[in-house]
Amino acid sequence: METEVLVIGAGPAGLAAAFETASRGLDVTIVDESTVKGGQLCQQTQIIRALPSIFQPMRGFELAKLLTNQLEDFSVRYLLKHRLIGLYRDGSVGITNEVDVFPIKFKKLVIATGAAENAIPFPKWTLPGIITIGAAQTLINRDFVIPGKNSVIVGSSDFAMDVALQLLDVGVNVKAIIEAQSDVLARDKEKVKRVKKSGISFYLNSSIVEARGKDEVSEIDIQLPNKRITEKVDLVCVDGGRSPILDAFYQLGCSFGYQGELGGWIPQYNEFFQTDREDVFLAGNAAGVSSQGAVIVTGMIAGVSVCESLRIIDNREAEKIRISLWRELENIESSLYPDVWQARINHIKSFKYPLLKNQFIL
Amino acid sequence: METNYETIIIGGGVIGNSIAYHLSERYKGGILVIDKKFPMSGTSGATQAWVWVHNKTPAWYAEFSMYSAELYSYLSKKIGDVEYRRTGGLSPFFTVRDLEKAKRLADSYEKIGIKIKVLSREEVLEKEPFINPKVVGATFSRIDGNVNPFRLIDMYMRAAKKNGVHYSTYNRVIDIQKQNGQFVVISEKTTYVTKNLILAGGPWSRELGRMVGVDIPVNQVRGQILVSEPLKPFLNYTISGLRQTNNGEVLIGYSMEQAGFDRSTTLDVIQETANMAVHYVPSLRKAKIVRTFSGIRAMPKDGLPIIGRVPDVENLYVAATHSGITLSPLIGTIMTELIVDGETSIPIDRYSITRFS
Amino acid sequence: MHIKNHPILGSCLQEPVTFYFNDQPYTAYKQQTVAAALIANGIRMFGLSRKLVQPRGMFCARGRCCSCYMTVNGEDHVRTCMIKVEEGMRVYPNLEDPEIRGD
């Protein structure tokens, strides 16, 4: 199979990149392992406010629908329930639907594989009932399943605040949010206030000592600053932050750098969201973990850059659009997450100085 | 930090570690192993780790391999469990033409006293019921087996360390000079001085040789391997092309490519290897592959080991070979004899580097 | 428990299906994954770990951790968080290494 633009990942960044390219007449193929378009937005029921100026504030799943719908009129081929597994010698990528493996030749590749949640280990964290915070949200908002009756959340990011409220809304008792740091990590103070008001306790400077249970978790010991307590729970949601998913970049031989604020190791890329393999672009959380609005803008920048590299738009036009998109990115990102924005700038400056390269050369 | 040594071994792969360990049995102290990364990060950690005699030619090389295989059971007793299993080796074939070749192989081995049996289709299927029933026959050798390469090297290292061997890892050797009858080894971290120097650089042997002005004609060959999820034990033998580990995974692969030091995997070869697997063992079809990897093998120009003294450079030794896992116990033993006693219990003239000049 | 009336999304449950876990019938809804369908029915232990033989269940819900491995319609080691539940599906826990299957 051949395509002009191959996008890996049908989340907000991939869809945005697809729109920029397909709407300018390019033939686009989108690959996603899931059965639906929209990626992690599909189960976001909270209202997302920090969005590119063309969008009104809306709920995550509505945004997913909008990003999908705007592609309807263009030449976009979806390969859902497909995933990338590797590379052929001639440079085409290997895609599978779990029945066959087939090559796709592309002119430009946009990798938008998103981020994955990190775990927080403690004794017996492998027990059933101990799941990631994202898994909990998926269960309630996508699968319409109550994951447990009595829960705690370990970790206190903005995302944890959203999910805490959503768990309460479907009738799960959230006993506490446990945070090892001395402060709540969430930046959206309004939201934190709402969580506090809802009656959920915040245990700061605290951590889980041990989970117990026979076939599944039934209680946990929590070390508070001054004492140790035991809580009866059947659900523990772990919020260990997120990190970019790098497998595809690694296979393609892209170089990497390290930016803790962007989630750790990330591919090297320049202001075009182009990696050091000139035919490989990237977008979204894979380029550094950020907010949904920022993720969409990065997809737009990558898409515009792809069009430019395929001479669909000229350099001046592309540069003009890119400058305004970068301004949008700065607005969205630096308002709530100035450190993320700063890390992104630093990362782009370090484009020519990767920390990890030639990963397959012995 | 100590910088003066009696013997320095460059290369912490299976050969370097075996030499270090065997040497440390004879004299304590004064031995250093230097590795540019960490043992197992190169060739020795990317292998199916067969202990394999079966199709080694010429016959005298097969004999040499056999001696090494024989040392394995004894080695496990000394350094600990390395998961060595003498399963027997089985090489299935699927054409009548190969049957003739198999018979010739068996004949030539008989002369040196290695027994290779040519099995009929029925005998193959009795020994290994999951082999493709379309099999025509197989060659079979009782002495073949496999080992866990990670355990092997870990155990060599631990035993060597216990005997006082020093290790310097993540320390690339930059240059080697000969001064006042001693070797000066300049590495990233520091400069060492040693009386004896052993080059055990595997695929990097050429590069190391250059530092002492010696041409060590070793090339690189890439092999790609598939790893399945652990399955209940179902394979009884080490089959040329695939084997089941103690832990249950099936390692699959028998590919050879010229790719220099590029250890990437390619779907072309991975899929070809998958084809081989389902051709050999059709009921593996549903098993899941969790990983692939690629190993860069050291391949001396003529395929045979390069072992022994380097003429004209006093106290310089080289040990570079393909099939390092199979040969490590023997090469460690022989090199120790050569360094400590000045002679070896079995002749190694044929493996001398002088054959290339 | 299934969420019949979601506070924001409303009544979204699609067509009900009957599936079997350890040969016992359970009800789930078409859009649910096998893992979610089991959790809705109070089944959270999906298998046992290989070495320490400890209970395991869904963890990441993203097809990454393989903690939700089960045997589905005769196929071993299926990531149950990644496939949809179907009418008549037969699901068994992942209790030991798969056996090779002659075919």
Place this chain on the structure above:
Amino acid sequence: MEKSTIICRCEEITYEEIEEVISHGARTFDDIKRLTRCGMGPCQTKICMHLVNKVIHELTGLPFQDIPLPRLRMPLSPIKLETLATNSTSFYAVKSVLDELELEERR
């Protein structure tokens, strides 16, 4: 960290086991992997990568940017062998023992 805490869920490798091989000289995820099996299971380091790097960081003092990623490999997630296979039986890079024998004889 409590020594018995599992770091690698798949292979059930504990903090203590990782600590031991770090004391033995292991410095990267891949060193630890080869010595302990950590990361060799079905998830192929997807869950434990960050946990292990954190342990390396804490025990050795190495900054995170000096602790490289583990080598990530195809097929990225488990795949059935029959999916990979194409049912062709002509081989180019893949050899058999008797193929090799031919090479020897030619030489």
